[in-house]
Amino acid sequence: MVILRCLLLTTFGTLVACAGPIPTASVASGSPPLAGARVAQAVAIMAPASGSLVSGRLILTPEGDGVRIRGDIGGLAPDSVHGFHVHEKGDCSAADASSAGGHFNPAGQPHGRAGHGAHHAGDIDNLIANRNGVAHVDVHVAGVSLGGGEANDVLGRALIVHAVPDDYTSQPAGNAGARIACGVIRQP
Structure with missing residues (x-):
């Protein structure tokens, strides 16, 4: 299956340009890139889960021995602290975001704090x-x-941002x- 990437002029409903086919693996939810x-950059659009009003936009870029995550998340209680993790599945479809699975943990480590001994690869310091x-x-x-x-x-x-x-x-x-x-990490 192939999807065409097209730019539409919606005001007039006319096709302006098509850039040609792109592989569907690059647009499927949660699909990893080709080996x-x-x-150079990815984005996670954070959408509310569990009835919250929390949302935001995060940009991810490779940096040194890992990935830098930058952006803003709003709709939190003033002066509150929240768990923040990479989860194993790129699926935010469940109302409570349980579809994202557990913490990303490819090495099978116990949960902990990044930079302080054994921890999941997806363990990140709390958001404030x-x-x-x-x-x-x-x-x-x-x-x-x-x-x-x-x-x-x-x-x-x-x-995932936690309560x-x-x-x-x-x-x-x-x-x-x-x-x-919850927000899936995708190419922009």
């Missing part, structure tokens, strides 16, 4: 919302890649509560 195909309920995200996640199809590749997986802080010790997921926002 060896690194990407400001007095306006916005968390400004700027974090480096070491030991993961963006594209390429290796075991530690986060492209096609999901980012309460991760305690970094409870197994298997830090007792971070409900999933209140």
